[in-house]
Amino acid sequence: MDERKRDSMVAYLRRRMAEVGIELDDLAAALAEDQVRQKAARYRSATGEIWSGEGEMPQWLKQAISAGQSMEHFAVARAEAATTEAGLKVGWSQDPFAGSRLAAVQPAHR
Template identity: 80%
Template sequence: MDERKRDSMVAYLRRRMAEVGIELDDLAAAIAEDQVRQKTARYRSATGETWSGDGEMPQWLKQAISAGQSMDHFAVALASQSVPETRSKVDWREDPFAGSRLAAAPTSHRDL
């Protein structure tokens, strides 16, 4: 994002925060709360939904398990270990097939 777009977005967000009455301290507290909640998450979906393992299992996890997926697949500790740190980051925002069955093709087919 270029600097002009960034500055425009920051100005817009500040104006909207002032209109609604949100202070920077409120925003910082909300971000800190989200970070604590994410650290305590034991399971995370591909869309970022989390579950600590306490209480009733969330619907997204129930559906994944009933579709044949293992709970271990969603474990936060396993997810962080499965991706090597040297792997380059991929920007999927411009990929027209991201999230589709075409993007989930086996690795051997992608290399052709």
């Protein structure tokens, strides 16, 4: 996104927040609450729905299990470990653009 579009979007969001009465502190608190909720999640669907493992099992997980999927497939710790493992398997030596002009090009949005 170029700088002009970004500035326009920020101005629009600030105007809408003022119209509705949302303060920056309210927004920061809501974002922090979402992060805490995400960290407490033990199971996550592909669409981002989460479940802490407490209380009644959500419908999306019930449907997945009845379709033959295991609960471990949706476990958050498993997904994070797989991401970390995958990140370790790929190194700069395998980067097809390493040493080329494409590796040195900076993004336009900076």
